[in-house]
Amino acid sequence: MSYNFDYTLLPAFLTAGLAAALRTIGVLTTCQKINDDDWKRPDISSIKKGVLADGIGCMLGGIMGTPGMNSSPSIIGVAKATGATSKYIAFPTAAILIVLAFFPKISSFFLMLPLSVIGAAL
Structure with missing residues (x-):
C-alpha cells in the first residue's frame, strides 16, 4: 500500500477546508452568544482553539478513512431551544x-x- 498525493485536487481541498473553518467559526460564535448573556463580540482565542480542534478531528478522521466530519449548525438551534449547552x-x-x-x-x-x-x- 502506498500513498500518492495528487496536486490537482489541492484547490478543491483548500476550498473545502476554508468552508469548513468558516462554518466552525459561525457555530462557535453562535455557541458563545447562547452561553453568554452579556456577549458583545466573539472570543477569538476560544474560536482559534475550536477551529484547531475541529481541524485535528477532521485530519484524524481522514487518516483513519472515516467520512468527513464538521461541526453542525443545526444542532445549535436544538441546544438553544432545549437549553442544554x-x-x-x-x-x-x-x-x-x-x-x-x-x-x-x-x-x-x-x-x-x-x-x-x-x-x-x-
Missing part, C-alpha cells in the same frame, strides 16, 4: 459514544430506532 452534558455524552464505538452489538440497537428519533437526537 453545558459541558457537563457534552463530556458524558462523548464518553458514552466513545464506549459505544468499541461495542458494535450494543451500537446496533440504534439501527432499530426510527430515523426521526435518530435525527432529533443528533
Whole structure:
C-alpha cells in the first residue's frame, strides 16, 4: 500500500477546508452568544482553539478513512431551544459514544430506532 498525493485536487481541498473553518467559526460564535448573556463580540482565542480542534478531528478522521466530519449548525438551534449547552452534558455524552464505538452489538440497537428519533437526537 502506498500513498500518492495528487496536486490537482489541492484547490478543491483548500476550498473545502476554508468552508469548513468558516462554518466552525459561525457555530462557535453562535455557541458563545447562547452561553453568554452579556456577549458583545466573539472570543477569538476560544474560536482559534475550536477551529484547531475541529481541524485535528477532521485530519484524524481522514487518516483513519472515516467520512468527513464538521461541526453542525443545526444542532445549535436544538441546544438553544432545549437549553442544554453545558459541558457537563457534552463530556458524558462523548464518553458514552466513545464506549459505544468499541461495542458494535450494543451500537446496533440504534439501527432499530426510527430515523426521526435518530435525527432529533443528533
